[in-house]
Amino acid sequence: xTVARSLLLFLLAALAEIGGAWLVWQGWREQRxxxxxxxxxxxxxxxxxxxxxxxxxxxxxxxxAYGGVFVAGSLAWGMLVDAFHPDRWDYLGAAxxxxxxxxxxxxxxx
Numbered sequence: 001x002t003v004a005r006s007l008l009l010f011l012l013a014a015l016a017e018i019g020g021a022w023l024v025w026q027g028w029r030e031q032r033x034x035x036x037x038x039x040x041x042x043x044x045x046x047x048x049x050x051x052x053x054x055x056x057x058x059x060x061x062x063x064x065a066y067g068g069v070f071v072a073g074s075l076a077w078g079m080l081v082d083a084f085h086p087d088r089w090d091y092l093g094a095a096x097x098x099x100x101x102x103x104x105x106x107x108x109x110x
Contacts, residue, residue, distance in 0.1 A: 014073035020044035065104040068097035
C-alpha cells in the first residue's frame, strides 16, 4: 500500500504544480486576470505541502523522483488541456523519466 500511496501523492503533486503553473500562465500570458494568477499561486502552495506526506523521509529523493513525474505529467497536461501533440521523442523522454522515478523511489534498499 505504501507504493500506491506514494504514487497517488505524486499524482496530486503534479496536478497542483502543473495546474498552478498553467493558471499563472493563463492569467499572465493569456491575460485572463489576477484571479487566475491568484488561483495558480494557491495551487502552487498546495503542491509544496503534498510532498511532505510522502512515506520516504528524504526530501532530496522525493523531489528528484518527482521531477520525472513532473516531466510526464506536463506532457499529459498539455495533451489533455492544450491539445498538444507530443512526438515519439517526447514519449520516450517521459518514459525514461518514469523509469527513473521507479528506480529512485521503489528500488529495494538495505
